Amino acid sequence: MLTLALQNLLSPMVLFFVLGLAAALARSDLTVPEQVAKLLALYLLMAIGFKGGAEVAHHGIDGTLIATLAAGILLSFATPFLAYAILRVTTRLDPVNAAAVAAHYGSISAVTLVAVTGVLTQLGIAWDGYMVAVAAAMETPAIVAALLIARRRTKEAAPSDSRATLLREVAFNGSIVILVGAFLIGAATGTRGATMLKPFLVDAFPGVLCLFLLDMGLVAGRGLAQGRRHLTPAVTAFAVVMPLIGAALAAALAVAIGLSPGSTAVLITLAASASYIAVPAAMRLALPQANPAVALTLSLGVTFPFNLIVGIPLYIAVAGRIAA
């Protein structure tokens, strides 16, 4: 496991992330232009969705799919209640901000998903293609949970529009649509499609991921510089401990379902990850009184680096031991 950790630390992906972080903290003017960052994210989600679908076309779906989907949805929905309770007890965050942060930690980070599959591919560990669908299913339930929490715990007036509109928007948000769409296309076109798109979607993947992680490092670094003041010890501890709690819960469920080592690692990583595309946007509409910088600083500034550098190798090592 130490070797794995070291190998991970010295992987180009982690190093490009660290480069971005360092550049931002040194106030370098290095930037990835906004539209380029969006292209990189689009590409990675398309690639991972398609790859998952093609894998499903190849190996078929077995009974574990339904169980895993259920486990994912459960994790996404239950985690925010746990996270909220922890935040209220251990930190000084008010109910609204605590609910918003809890939503981020219940939901998943597509970028962390991309990173874990990158490491698994590098290590030659297979994972079930349908985990892509599980990831998509885990995005929204946490938002529902957070809205329930916020309604109970706060006396705030209703947000500017109906819950239904909001949930519809989240369910059809761009990153889910491309992930699920590419998954379905991969499943429909199978080997023929996979061969055709291999040079673009598979061979170039690690390189694009490096460039993307450079950008994530830059954004995280700038976010940390800006959001420092939100990082009280208690809140920072939450951002490191909460992923581990989510990981433990996911590990237990994965063993119960009997997932393969690769898929176990993916499920653990999803549960340990915190959203920063879909949920932040939803929270701006659903809980506008929450300060967006709090959740973003935690999610991208602390939890993502933690997962990328420490978490992922740890989750893979654990998955290797506990999984069938």
Next chain:
Amino acid sequence: MLTLALQNLLSPMVLFFVLGLAAALARSDLTVPEQVAKLLALYLLMAIGFKGGAEVAHHGIDGTLIATLAAGILLSFATPFLAYAILRVTTRLDPVNAAAVAAHYGSISAVTLVAVTGVLTQLGIAWDGYMVAVAAAMETPAIVAALLIARRRTKEAAPSDSRATLLREVAFNGSIVILVGAFLIGAATGTRGATMLKPFLVDAFPGVLCLFLLDMGLVAGRGLAQGRRHLTPAVTAFAVVMPLIGAALAAALAVAIGLSPGSTAVLITLAASASYIAVPAAMRLALPQANPAVALTLSLGVTFPFNLIVGIPLYIAVAGRIAA
């Protein structure tokens, strides 16, 4: 032919287009950023131009080039008169709008060209590299024809600047310059250049095309949602029948010239396609009274999907039967 149609329907390219269409109609916020869309278009035109040129460097040019160029120019110039007549008889479009739409259908769609070559490559059907030059030559004559029609049929004052300036701008518009420029470079550098650029321009092509067609689907879907009201039954019928008429004329000419099956398919597709880069911009300057949404909704919202999903496999199948 049914197999071909089905195979086409299940190709990643068509499916990514459909994904974009569906996402737009579901009002997803999935978008391809503007500058990224322009990069994708630039890449595809560069790739197809270069590939055509390299093919010419390899196989040389035979006598059919001149005949095919003449046929293309004739098709581009003649079609608008036919299209205008049909529009005036079957629809309620006024002369100016009918002339503008006619220009779109006389000219060609570089994106449809890219799509047909994508399918041909996938099927392993060769086409003559010089068809790229034919495509470029077919872009402008239709605009001249439309201006002649508009001058005769409308009493509108002259547009804001001279015809000469306008035609010069069209002839040097970005998509023609990159297509023809890359063609010449491919022809000049031959096999050596082709080997060097293969990973970027050839291997990645199908993947980039998928991403691009996703974008085209999004834009077409949004255009349809916006432009619905222009789609009267008569006008919609025109957008499906006109490509078939253009295709039939091109098929006849291709047989007369004795083109290969692949090149016949390309010529038919070009004739059946309707512009939406060069001509729309030219019409805004030449016939500003025309409502741009009418032609764009038809060209991108109806004719392009029709060609991509139904037309191209049909044209390839027909070409396979009639060509030498």
Next chain:
Amino acid sequence: MLTLALQNLLSPMVLFFVLGLAAALARSDLTVPEQVAKLLALYLLMAIGFKGGAEVAHHGIDGTLIATLAAGILLSFATPFLAYAILRVTTRLDPVNAAAVAAHYGSISAVTLVAVTGVLTQLGIAWDGYMVAVAAAMETPAIVAALLIARRRTKEAAPSDSRATLLREVAFNGSIVILVGAFLIGAATGTRGATMLKPFLVDAFPGVLCLFLLDMGLVAGRGLAQGRRHLTPAVTAFAVVMPLIGAALAAALAVAIGLSPGSTAVLITLAASASYIAVPAAMRLALPQANPAVALTLSLGVTFPFNLIVGIPLYIAVAGRIAA
């Protein structure tokens, strides 16, 4: 050597540059969107830095590194004094503008570095990976020199902020950070990283370079059209002769150090190149009274095309003769 020159002239890279130049001068609306241009530059610097680092990981560093670094710094610091003297004697540029231009010619052009490595790779000539570090080290000294010159020769008030801030900004400017960062990552991850990133960073490199040089041609062409009036015969002559002087100095130093033919060609090209990313921005802050169009027209409009088309094949040929 004639063959080399001809082969260079007919390389896709040079031809795409010429295409961009021609399109700009023909006032075509062909453009590479701004953020796309920045992506291409980011990619190329990342690729070349990483490749250099991976090469160092493979072959190690020998004693010549220190000597070459020293030579590079010396060239960068000394050249501006020479350039300034020449400009003041042969042209009518005032002291401030002459100092600004001198800074550009002392420093290096990362884009020219990318181009020369592209040609070397095409010719199968090896160069030492650490030349990437040398390039980075050569960026800043010229700016220090120019500030010394400007302080002595002009009675201008101090610029808007301290020298220290400015030099820090230059040292951490985006293009240096990505070049050096990718170099270190390449060196740290060695063969494993190189294998993983090869399809993206190595195989696609020539193609991306072509697209980038198309953009450089467009920008240079537009700059020439705009900046024509600054191109007096004396000033234009400087932009052709100064690279040759820099090249000669670098050649002498390379021989003294005993560099390999490939590295000699790189050092000569660096010395012969003129900055147009880092130095122009620094000059806007340090010497705002200087007209930015003068230096940019010379550097990108004259010296870069000269180096790309004539210089690089010449420098490689010379390096092949004189190097150990």
Next chain:
Amino acid sequence: MQTFPKKRIEIVVEAPLLRRITARLEETAVTGWTVVPVLAGHGRHGDWTAEGQIGTASQMVMLITIVDAGRLDAVLDGVFALVSRQIGVVTVSDVAVVRPERF
């Protein structure tokens, strides 16, 4: 050239809210608007920049709409019902137009 006075409303608002604002403007019978990208900003919530962002949550846009003075209050009421708890800035200024019937 004869010109006619109108009001120019400039709204800097979080990108996720844009759809709701334009829907509200449409309800208030505003005839048109223009959305301009924003690169970066600074306010009570600190600094932000669009650079490198892959989501829209921490992004802002600027919406400009020219309206008749008679409709100004209705438009401002509609807009403020939405933005009052969001991050953003609304300003109003006087402009002159040549074709007054359009606004």
Next chain:
Amino acid sequence: MQTFPKKRIEIVVEAPLLRRITARLEETAVTGWTVVPVLAGHGRHGDWTAEGQIGTASQMVMLITIVDAGRLDAVLDGVFALVSRQIGVVTVSDVAVVRPERF
């Protein structure tokens, strides 16, 4: 700091027309202008957005030019000769500048 009154003209116009407008401004001896990108808009012709567009036909840009009041009419006449049949909006407002000789 002493300031001097000038006029600010803001033109939202279709991208293909931009070159002709700037050429006209140059003919009218306008000393400068600035072009700002536009992301999306809504007007009598419906909604449009720049997103995903590969051509310029359905794209708009915003041009801002500061001119002396004495030249306002000449500039507006020149601009309207071009934009009157095109899609777009022109507004004029009062601004103050510090270096009046520049405009």
Next chain:
Amino acid sequence: MQTFPKKRIEIVVEAPLLRRITARLEETAVTGWTVVPVLAGHGRHGDWTAEGQIGTASQMVMLITIVDAGRLDAVLDGVFALVSRQIGVVTVSDVAVVRPERF
């Protein structure tokens, strides 16, 4: 809706100078600003365009800041100390805001 008069300062300035300007604004206790990208421009230094540029030297940005009239002079002094020798344009105009305490 009650509104209160403020000043809107619009600064078009070279991109490399932006950091120094915002630092100066912060020193002058300006509460916020918004930066808008610029595509192209024309002035005494000729034409320029952002297209295809890989560096920031020949690029400009537009900064907009709403300030209280009482602070206008201090802000303009601070800004002009920086931009007077740089390439750029500064204009001031009147605007109304709804929440005056913010500026």
